[in-house]
Amino acid sequence: MTDAISEAPRALEREAEKNDIRTRWLLATPAIVIIFLFATAPLFVMVVYSFLAPGDYGNVKWEFSLDGWTNVLVQRDIFDDTLMWADAHLSIFWRSLSLSVITTFLTLVFGVPTAWFIATQPPGRREVWLFLITVPFWTNLLVRTIAIQELIRAEGVINNTLLFVGLINAPIQMMFTDFAIAFGMTYVYLPLMVLPVYAAVEKLDFRLVEAAHDLYAGRWVAFRRVILPLIKPGIIAGSILVFIPSLGAYVTPRVLGGGKNLMFGNLIELQFGAGRNWPLGAALSLMLMAAVMVSLIYYVRVTSREQSDG
Amino acid sequence: MPRPEDCCLSRAPSCKLIEKPSVMQDTGMQQETGNMDSTETSRPSAGDTAIDVVRVSKIFPGDPEVRALDDVSVAIRRNEFFTLLGPSGCGKTTLLRLIAGFEPPSMGSLRLRDKDISRLPPNRRPINTVFQNYALFPHMSVAQNIAFGLEMLGKPRDEIAATVDEMLKLVQMEALKNRRTSEISGGQQQRVALARALAPHPEVLLLDEPLSALDLKLRKEMQIELKRLQNETGITFIFVTHDQEEALTMSDRVAVMSAGKILQIGAPREIYEAPAERFVANFIGESNFLDAELAGDTVRLKAGGSFRVAVPDGVAAGPVSVLLRPEHASVRIGEPGPEELPVQIENVVYSGDATVAHLRLSTGEAVKARMPNAPGVAPLSSGAKGAAMGIAPGGITVLKD
Numbered sequence: 001m002t003d004a005i006s007e008a009p010r011a012l013e014r015e016a017e018k019n020d021i022r023t024r025w026l027l028a029t030p031a032i033v034i035i036f037l038f039a040t041a042p043l044f045v046m047v048v049y050s051f052l053a054p055g056d057y058g059n060v061k062w063e064f065s066l067d068g069w070t071n072v073l074v075q076r077d078i079f080d081d082t083l084m085w086a087d088a089h090l091s092i093f094w095r096s097l098s099l100s101v102i103t104t105f106l107t108l109v110f111g112v113p114t115a116w117f118i119a120t121q122p123p124g125r126r127e128v129w130l131f132l133i134t135v136p137f138w139t140n141l142l143v144r145t146i147a148i149q150e151l152i153r154a155e156g157v158i159n160n161t162l163l164f165v166g167l168i169n170a171p172i173q174m175m176f177t178d179f180a181i182a183f184g185m186t187y188v189y190l191p192l193m194v195l196p197v198y199a200a201v202e203k204l205d206f207r208l209v210e211a212a213h214d215l216y217a218g219r220w221v222a223f224r225r226v227i228l229p230l231i232k233p234g235i236i237a238g239s240i241l242v243f244i245p246s247l248g249a250y251v252t253p254r255v256l257g258g259g260k261n262l263m264f265g266n267l268i269e270l271q272f273g274a275g276r277n278w279p280l281g282a283a284l285s286l287m288l289m290a291a292v293m294v295s296l297i298y299y300v301r302v303t304s305r306e307q308s309d310g
Numbered sequence: 311m312p313r314p315e316d317c318c319l320s321r322a323p324s325c326k327l328i329e330k331p332s333v334m335q336d337t338g339m340q341q342e343t344g345n346m347d348s349t350e351t352s353r354p355s356a357g358d359t360a361i362d363v364v365r366v367s368k369i370f371p372g373d374p375e376v377r378a379l380d381d382v383s384v385a386i387r388r389n390e391f392f393t394l395l396g397p398s399g400c401g402k403t404t405l406l407r408l409i410a411g412f413e414p415p416s417m418g419s420l421r422l423r424d425k426d427i428s429r430l431p432p433n434r435r436p437i438n439t440v441f442q443n444y445a446l447f448p449h450m451s452v453a454q455n456i457a458f459g460l461e462m463l464g465k466p467r468d469e470i471a472a473t474v475d476e477m478l479k480l481v482q483m484e485a486l487k488n489r490r491t492s493e494i495s496g497g498q499q500q501r502v503a504l505a506r507a508l509a510p511h512p513e514v515l516l517l518d519e520p521l522s523a524l525d526l527k528l529r530k531e532m533q534i535e536l537k538r539l540q541n542e543t544g545i546t547f548i549f550v551t552h553d554q555e556e557a558l559t560m561s562d563r564v565a566v567m568s569a570g571k572i573l574q575i576g577a578p579r580e581i582y583e584a585p586a587e588r589f590v591a592n593f594i595g596e597s598n599f600l601d602a603e604l605a606g607d608t609v610r611l612k613a614g615g616s617f618r619v620a621v622p623d624g625v626a627a628g629p630v631s632v633l634l635r636p637e638h639a640s641v642r643i644g645e646p647g648p649e650e651l652p653v654q655i656e657n658v659v660y661s662g663d664a665t666v667a668h669l670r671l672s673t674g675e676a677v678k679a680r681m682p683n684a685p686g687v688a689p690l691s692s693g694a695k696g697a698a699m700g701i702a703p704g705g706i707t708v709l710k711d
């Protein structure tokens with residue numbers, strides 16, 4: 001008797017649970033479709049293309065070839081068919097890497113104090129500052145980059161001002177240099193650093209900072225020993241958000257580097273455009289992705305080890 | 311948790327055991343008068359003073375501005391267990407924060423053993439704080455938290471290790487030294503916070519309601535433990551609480567605060583038995599307030615009966631209000647004698663060790679009498695008419711208000 005009574009609701013419960021699972025899958029379908037269509041499928045296309053031969057006028061020929069991958073590292077001389085290292089690729093990759101590191105560093109230098117400043121404002125004013133930080137996102141990247149060009153070109157605002165004040169006699173060449181690229185990328189990616197660091201600083205319990213001072217820590221030591229470890233997640237997130245798009249940046253180096261100082265993104269673009277070597281472009285893209293993934297995994301490893309060490 | 315008997319076992323070897331003078335020289339409260347210079351020179355026992363708060367005010371700007379401390383002066387003696395007691399928002403935390411150095415005073419000055427520390431940053435004051443929320447560093451282990459202050463002082467490595475071990479032993483947390491502070495209980499966090507603040511052996515330890523988050527049992531145990539630590543280390547404790555029982559049982563002296571002012575400073579006994587103001591009397595313990603007439607050193611209650619009293623300074627003859635603690639009143643059935651007042655018993659509440667009788671005087675004033683229960687004493691019945699209330703000798707205190 002009691003069993004029968006308790007059985008019925010249990011059966012109902014099981015039924016409800018089944019329905020629940022079905023509903024959940026149904027609700028998740030759009031997300032799964034989107035992830036597949038927009039993330040997994042293009043990647044798959046890239047992998048396939050990298051193992052095909054280049055078509056004569058762009059595109060690919062459907063025949064298996066490893067040339068895409070070997071061309072990443074070695075080139076066949078046009079005249080005598082000897083193999084030689086693809087120095088250009090390596091130096092471009094190296095430049096991308098160093099410029100990305102420099103950009104990440106510069107966004108840290110400017111972004112962390114900015115985020116700190118905003119987070120320590122009274123709540124009402126914080127929103128205003130955050131709003132100002134996000135405004136550039138509303139403007140097209142190309143337009144912003146050209147605006148920077150206007151600032152730093154030979155007859156630009158900066159040079160004219162310096163000439164006018166008399167600090168320099170001739171305009172400084174800033175356009176089409178690595179400096180221009182780093183400057184532009186720092187400007188473009190700064191909000192990506194400021195926002196996560198701001199979120200971390202805002203969560204920071206300032207009583208802990210007081211406790212550090214109470215225990216004889218000066219400002220700098222309190223920052224290094226207490227504040228920095230506590231806002232580290234935000235700094236890591238910001239660094240990742242800046243570093244990864246920097247590696248693949250393409251508009252900024254193109255406009256400010258003037259096509260001379262290529263970055264990896266431009267190299268890839270070249271293969272799909274004038275270079276007409278889609279398999280090489282695909283292989284280069286996958287290389288870039290692998291490099292990013294390896295560095296991310298390394299980063300996570302290192303930080304999680306630090307976490308468990310305490 | 312340690313029982314009180316364990317105390318001696320866990321005594322830290324290096325903690326200086328400073329004998330407290332059995333009779334504190336009564337230097338008076340050194341209530342600062344208008345003239346700062348005169349108090350400066352006429353203070354007889356400057357060497358005994360750990361922290362001297364001299365006419366300090368703290369005003370938080372805003373609309374309206376908040377006067378969190380209003381001309382507060384207090385001299386806290388060395389090796390003293392000094393308690394700030396008062397209702398929420400009366401400025402206790404603000405005073406502690408000023409002493410710790412997190413906030414500068416708007417007016418007045420703070421001195422540590424005759425040195426003006428008003429402008430010294432917190433990291434240059436030999437004062438440590440046990441924060442109300444503990445404020446333990448979440449990214450460090452228990453041992454690392456305790457070592458922090460010592461590291462900042464640049465102590466050698468082996469000395470740090472030794473002191474940390476000693477502190478862990480002192481608060482009985484050796485087993486958990488490598489735990490993260492988020493992985494220990496509230497009571498354990500409290501003890502780590504205490505150890506962290508004690509490790510650098512400060513001259514003064516500030517404790518901001520350190521026990522308020524603990525349950526009653528743990529709280530009682532920690533009270534004993536704190537008192538023991540204070541005795542063993544000889545450090546001056548400034549303790550904040552809004553629990554009057556805690557204040558009375560633990561302190562050498564108590565300052566009762568209200569609305570940014572210190573109303574009275576004194577030993578627990580003084581505060582309880584001779585409160586200067588109605589607020590103090592009301593805040594500490596249970597109290598009956600009665601209307602009376604003061605003439606010379608005699609008060610005549612409106613409800614009848616005359617009593618010799620000690621008249622506090624600044625109370626003039628005329629209508630006054632007096633305090634009668636419930637335990638100083640008693641009631642019996644029968645005709646009132648010459649020293650007794652006729653009352654009506656309205657209600658009788660039995661509470662185990664005592665009986666509380668709610669009485670009504672002939673003037674209509676309500677009075678509570680609390681009498682210990684003894685074997686063989688006939689229980690009172692409520693509603694009985696013709697009862698008499700007796701007042702213990704010295705049971706009447708004249709209030710300033």
Ligand SMILES: Nc1ncnc2c1ncn2[C@@H]1O[C@H](COP(=O)(O)OP(=O)(O)OP(=O)(O)O)[C@@H](O)[C@H]1O
Nearest residue numbers: 370376377378397398399400401402403404405552
């Ligand atoms: N930073 C501040 N800005 C403005 N007003 C403040 C500030 N800090 C404290 N106050 C005000 O000062 C008064 C005293 O506050 P304080 O924190 O010292 O009270 P408290 O006695 O510690 O109370 P509690 O028992 O609730 O902790 C309160 O009215 C409070 O609102």
Ligand SMILES: [Mg+2]
Nearest residue numbers: 402403404518
């Ligand atoms: Mg407080």
